[in-house]
Amino acid sequence: MRIFSKGFNFSQDGPGNRLVYHLSGCNMRCPWCSNPEGMEKQAGKDYSVQQIVEECVSAKPLFFSGGGVTFTGGEATLQKTELFEVLKELKNNDIHVAIETNGTAKYLSELEEYIDYIIMDFKHYDDKEHLKWTGVPIDTVKENYERRCNLGRAQHIRIPLINGVNAKNPEKFAEYFAKFDTKNTVFEFLPYHEYGKDKWKTPYQIKNGFVDKKTIDEFNKIFKENNLVLVKT
Ligand code: SF4
Numbered sequence: 001m002r003i004f005s006k007g008f009n010f011s012q013d014g015p016g017n018r019l020v021y022h023l024s025g026c027n028m029r030c031p032w033c034s035n036p037e038g039m040e041k042q043a044g045k046d047y048s049v050q051q052i053v054e055e056c057v058s059a060k061p062l063f064f065s066g067g068g069v070t071f072t073g074g075e076a077t078l079q080k081t082e083l084f085e086v087l088k089e090l091k092n093n094d095i096h097v098a099i100e101t102n103g104t105a106k107y108l109s110e111l112e113e114y115i116d117y118i119i120m121d122f123k124h125y126d127d128k129e130h131l132k133w134t135g136v137p138i139d140t141v142k143e144n145y146e147r148r149c150n151l152g153r154a155q156h157i158r159i160p161l162i163n164g165v166n167a168k169n170p171e172k173f174a175e176y177f178a179k180f181d182t183k184n185t186v187f188e189f190l191p192y193h194e195y196g197k198d199k200w201k202t203p204y205q206i207k208n209g210f211v212d213k214k215t216i217d218e219f220n221k222i223f224k225e226n227n228l229v230l231v232k233t
Contacts, residue, residue, distance in 0.1 A: 001052055001082040004037060004044030004074070008062065014098030014117045016067025019059050021052070023076040023083075028102055028134040030123065031205035032162055034196030038074040049082060053089040060095065068096025068116070077105035087114035100158075102134075103141035112153070119156045120144065124166045125176045133165055142176075149180035156231065157185060161219065162192040167211045170222040178226040188231045189219055 005022040013020050025041030026033075037043060056069050063069075069090060076083060076099055090097050091114045098117035101108065112118070122141060124130040130138035148155045157177070161167045177187070192209040223230055 001047050001049065001079055001086065002041060002044055003047055005035070010067075011065075013070040013072055013100055014068065014119065015096075016065035017062055018067045018070045018098065019056060019062070020070045020072060021076075023071060023073045023079050025078045026074040026102070027078060027104055028075065028136050030134050030160075032160065032165070032192060032196075032209060034193070034199075035074065036196060036200050041074075041078070043074075049085045049089065052086050053093070056090055056095055057093050060093075063096065066096065068098065070098040070100060072100035075102050075104070077101055077108060077111065080105070080107060080111070083111065084114075087111065090114070102136075103144045104136055105144075106140055108144050109147065117156070118148070118154070119158055122157050122159050122173075125169075125173050129166070145177075146180055149182060149185060152181065152184050154184040155186075157187045158190055159187065160190045160192065161211045161216065162206065162209045163211050163215075164206070164208060167192075167215050167219075170219040173219075174222050174226040174228060177223075177228055182228055186229050186231045187223060189216060191216060 002024040003021050004024045006020065008017060008019055010017050022035060022038055024038050024043040026039045033039065071083060087097060096116050097114065098119065099115050100119040103120040103122065122145065123134055124138065127138050145157065159173065191211050197204050220230060
């Protein structure tokens with residue numbers, strides 16, 4: 001498994017205290033990405049499945065407050081074979097596993113058997129805009145969202161809010177999400193930040209990406225009006 005970064009955080013990438021692995025490589029090219037150093041699949045270094053599993057098992061006493069292990073990226077699902085092996089072993093060891101994904105894996109449903117908590121990004125409701133900003137069509141993201149809604153499976157949808165990209169028309173986002181059964185879905189807005197800006201080796205493309213409080217309030221209001229549950233308001 002190729003990993004470019006790992007470490008603990010609390011309640012940022014799933015519940016409780018978590019050991020978070022950033023897997024190398026991403027199929028999207030979001031110009032606001034805060035981990036551009038991990039976009040290429042050769043970034044970082046290789047770890048064997050056994051190394052990862054042993055590290056996770058020995059860290060078990062630190063998984064307090066419902067914590068565990070999170071796989072993110074880059075896009076963690078791109079390393080499907082290794083991820084499968086690790087997930088199975090962590091399940092055997094009764095370790096809570098979360099995954100943070102951009103939602104583009106057609107085989108996400110196959111991985112889900114071994115995953116306790118899914119965080120899925122949703123960057124734009126509009127297909128053309130999604131393709132323009134990320135380089136990838138949104139079809140599979142929508143398929144995964146809709147499938148999980150239809151099955152009543154829990155999911156945590158994260159929407160980055162970026163001025164000039166997607167931070168307008170909250171009713172269009174809400175209209176799409178609310179078409180499906182969201183009783184086990186929670187939503188979270190991630191207002192634009194520039195924590196990763198200095199890591200870009202090519203000129204940074206986002207200008208004036210910050211969103212103001214009024215915009216965030218409006219998104220919160222429209223989502224609440226559509227009975228969409230927010231984890232942070
Ligand atoms: S999907 Fe995530 S990791 Fe991939 S480029 Fe976009 S922000 Fe970066």
